[in-house]
Amino acid sequence: MKAIVTVMLKTGVLDPQGKAIGQALVGLGFSGVGEVRAGKVLEIELAETDPVAARAQAEEMARKLLANMVIESFRVEVA
């Protein structure tokens, strides 16, 4: 299976990168651009074939390494 882990900064944690990207979009002439948040997406191939077990495994990976739980949150999709 493949797990897709999306890691984002928690709400309330300053995201200067997202802010700069937002400013660049405005600079390019895009109108109506609100807050921009930047994050990471990780695609992980897993030998596991059971979706529930695959999700549990990916969530453990996210907690242990992929996300820094002090500042980031994550969500997992399995396919």
Add this chain to the structure above:
Amino acid sequence: MKAGIVVFPGINRERDMAIALERSAGHKPRMVWHRETDLTGLDLIVIPGGFSYGDYLRCGAMAAQSPIMAAIRAHAARGGHVLGVCNGFQILIESGLLPGALLRNQNLRFLAMDCHLRVERTDTDFTRHYQNGEVFRAPMAHGDGNYFADPDTLDLLEGEGRVVFRYATPSGEITAQANRNGSARNIAGIASANLRVLGLMPHPEDLVDPLMGGEDGKPLFDSITAALAA
């Protein structure tokens, strides 16, 4: 004092650190490759600055998982001394030995310049050779040095007196302008509850000789050398 400097792939400040330790202690520290797991006989473990593992994922995240870290955790748990500078501070935070996180600098720029640090307490093994409230100059060079922690953790650190260095003006005022990377409460360096694990972003090891332009950082190394002299 027997000091060991941990070397990860991508670290580049280990020789500066070795010079600073040797100048104070009078002998060379041991270089410890990150695959080693035995720190027997070492009093002080230093994690120097650089770009371990190319700063992949998050600064310090990969190094925090390397084989040597279990030994460093055990050393700290035994009450051993650990110093982390710059990337070393990031690694100590990623490994959970110090609380909080280091975010991208507020202005998004890599900051390579001198800053001034105010010494918030001089009764630690790392700071005894500074005067109370003394301000000293230190070079900094980092992209992710913006110290962050939730308000409860910040209050805990302040309450327990674990903020050791703050970004300040040369005259010692704590201002937003002196806080170039945007760190919470101008925090530049913090210690563990037992004050034996210290992490800071700037580089005191780069000002330990008049030929480097000053000796502002030398009291830190003199302090720890004296504390661990035996």
